Amino acid sequence: MPKLVECVPNISEGQDEKIYLAIAREAETVEGVRLLDIDPGKATNRTVITLVGGPDEILEAAFRLIKKAAELIDMRKHQGEHPRFGATDVCPFIPISGITMEECALLAHKLGRRVGEELGISVYTYESAASRPERKNLANVRAGEYEGLAHKMKDPAWRPDYGPATFNERSGAIAIGARDFLVAYNINLNTTSTRRANALAFDVREAGRLLRKGDPINGEIILDEKGEPIREPGRLKSVKAIGWYIEEYGICQISMNLTNISMTPVHEAFDAVCEAAQERGMRVTGSELVGLAPKKVFIDAADFFLRRQQRSLGISEAEKIKIAVKSLGLAELKPFDPQKSIIEYVLADDNAHPLIDMNLHKFADETASESPAPGGGSIAAYIGTLGAALGTMVANLSSHKRGWDDRWEYFSQWAQTGERLKNDLLYLVDADTTAFNGILTAMRLPKSNEDESTARNAAIEIATKEAIQVPWRIMETACHIYPLLMEMANNGMTQSISDIGVGALSTHTAIQGAWLNVQINCKSLNDGAYKEDILARGLKLVSESARLSEAVMKIVDEKI
Numbered sequence: 001m002p003k004l005v006e007c008v009p010n011i012s013e014g015q016d017e018k019i020y021l022a023i024a025r026e027a028e029t030v031e032g033v034r035l036l037d038i039d040p041g042k043a044t045n046r047t048v049i050t051l052v053g054g055p056d057e058i059l060e061a062a063f064r065l066i067k068k069a070a071e072l073i074d075m076r077k078h079q080g081e082h083p084r085f086g087a088t089d090v091c092p093f094i095p096i097s098g099i100t101m102e103e104c105a106l107l108a109h110k111l112g113r114r115v116g117e118e119l120g121i122s123v124y125t126y127e128s129a130a131s132r133p134e135r136k137n138l139a140n141v142r143a144g145e146y147e148g149l150a151h152k153m154k155d156p157a158w159r160p161d162y163g164p165a166t167f168n169e170r171s172g173a174i175a176i177g178a179r180d181f182l183v184a185y186n187i188n189l190n191t192t193s194t195r196r197a198n199a200l201a202f203d204v205r206e207a208g209r210l211l212r213k214g215d216p217i218n219g220e221i222i223l224d225e226k227g228e229p230i231r232e233p234g235r236l237k238s239v240k241a242i243g244w245y246i247e248e249y250g251i252c253q254i255s256m257n258l259t260n261i262s263m264t265p266v267h268e269a270f271d272a273v274c275e276a277a278q279e280r281g282m283r284v285t286g287s288e289l290v291g292l293a294p295k296k297v298f299i300d301a302a303d304f305f306l307r308r309q310q311r312s313l314g315i316s317e318a319e320k321i322k323i324a325v326k327s328l329g330l331a332e333l334k335p336f337d338p339q340k341s342i343i344e345y346v347l348a349d350d351n352a353h354p355l356i357d358m359n360l361h362k363f364a365d366e367t368a369s370e371s372p373a374p375g376g377g378s379i380a381a382y383i384g385t386l387g388a389a390l391g392t393m394v395a396n397l398s399s400h401k402r403g404w405d406d407r408w409e410y411f412s413q414w415a416q417t418g419e420r421l422k423n424d425l426l427y428l429v430d431a432d433t434t435a436f437n438g439i440l441t442a443m444r445l446p447k448s449n450e451d452e453s454t455a456r457n458a459a460i461e462i463a464t465k466e467a468i469q470v471p472w473r474i475m476e477t478a479c480h481i482y483p484l485l486m487e488m489a490n491n492g493m494t495q496s497i498s499d500i501g502v503g504a505l506s507t508h509t510a511i512q513g514a515w516l517n518v519q520i521n522c523k524s525l526n527d528g529a530y531k532e533d534i535l536a537r538g539l540k541l542v543s544e545s546a547r548l549s550e551a552v553m554k555i556v557d558e559k560i
Contacts, residue, residue, distance in 0.1 A: 004096040005058045007051045010089045014040040020047040026068040036346045043246045044078030048291045075172040085146045086172035093178045105129040105176035109371040112176045114214020116163025123162040128176035146172045184290035187273045190283045197243025197252035203276040205241035208234040238263040267301035286329025286486040292343045298324040310408045312399035377432035377471045377517040382512030384478035385425040390503035391484040392418030398492040435470045438463040471517035478510045482548040489555040501556035508549035
């Protein structure tokens with residue numbers, strides 16, 4: 001797994017497009033770093049920039065970005081709704097793959113030292129990179145903001161971790177840290193009252209509100225026996241929130257940072273704010289995602305709302321994304337493009353699935369062309385995909401059948417099984433062609449001497465085994481469709497029984513077709529023991545498929 005780090009610098013400029021674009025694009029000058037997102041806010045006068053790359057590359061990109069921000073942003077002139085204390089206000093590193101939080105914390109300290117020494121900017125480390133417990137929380141580090149920074153730095157307890165301990169009027173300070181994936185999320189309200197929005201934020205955020213005597217806003221703060229303020233905690237764990245008025249939209253929002261989406265997912269935060277708003281006479285009208293979020297956020301939200309409606313969860317990923325966007329009101333203030341807002345989609349290789357991304361007409365033409373791929377293996381995988389899709393369709397239809405409301409969950413579970421099998425087989429459409437191309441690549445290797453010939457033969461043997469394994473996986477995966485088809489044949493909608501029959505025929509055809517590919521590739525394999533084992537197992541699987549297909553078709557024929 002490659003080492004991938006996400007870096008999300010927040011710069012104190014969101015109004016002058018030339019400035020924030022120049023700063024963001026400075027990071028792209030580092031080879032191997034991708035600029036995933038630039039999300040400016042006019043009212044906050046702040047831009048959230050999302051980068052991803054390897055550890056060394058992302059560190060260099062972050063440094064260049066911070067340097068450019070120091071050149072172009074003058075904090076003496078900055079005004080905005082969001083708390084801030086520097087030109088580049090925060091710069092967190094987030095582990096994505098192949099790297100630990102500890103390694104990201106080390107990156108934060110390397111960057112902090114360099115920023116302090118080379119740019120003369122005061123640096124505080126926070127979250128998992130914090131040098132002291134009281135600096136873990138960003139709110140503590142940034143308390144007093146830019147306007148209070150000169151006074152704060154005179155306190156020995158708030159001496160910067162790196163860089164000068166004197167106030168840099170132009171650039172302020174920067175917080176550099178390492179943290180888990182954070183979702184920045186704003187919930188829209190039908191009010192223009194910042195005071196009421198803040199009261200709502202205190203209801204839901206983990207820190208809650210300070211307890212006061214008498215007046216809940218201006219009353220005397222109640223202290224415990226140690227002289228510490230007593231807090232009434234909010235409803236949601238791992239959630240930071242404030243209320244603010246956004247002039248750009250003419251509404252108030254609850255601005256939230258969800259610091260642990262396993263603890264409090266986006267849909268639960270949205271739901272809790274909806275309930276709390278209603279209690280205070282307000283209404284949530286929609287929400288806004290700032291920057292990028294993992295696909296899981298949207299899938300989990302869709303499943304949450306589908307369960308509430310007692311609707312089947314066994315639908316496509318694309319449909320679930322639509323449901324999540326609609327249910328959370330993510331397009332209320334501006335159009336929402338999943339391709340630009342979901343991190344997996346932004347990182348996806350557009351050429352990773354050339355066959356399944358084709359339309360049916362082009363796929364048929366490509367199959368009919370003189371190119372040897374896609375061939376029978378890819379077609380077998382796609383036929384199996386259709387078999388799984390038909391079983392899933394009947395499960396979904398049965399889940400929504402009038403009078404069967406008490407059985408929706410049973411059918412939903414089977415539809416989810418079918419959806420997984422459909423996606424697994426769909427992936428194998430391209431995998432089979434890739435495996436075939438692997439053999440061609442190995443065969444083109446040089447063979448001008450004995451060493452080259454030995455290496456070429458070994459490469460061909462490895463590629464051939466892969467070309468056997470892919471159709472074998474098609475056979476195994478397709479065989480798992482039969483329990484779905486059998487359940488739907490016995491218990492699904494009778495009106496769709498013919499669809500189950502076509503699904504059974506498609507499944508058996510897929511297995512037989514993949515079996516032919518296993519056999520023909522075994523002919524050129526030298527590993528006799530491997531060949532004997534997989535051919536024996538293949539014969540059993542084809543025989544079992546024939547038996548199961550016949551059993552399903554018997555029920556189909558009887559019901560027709």
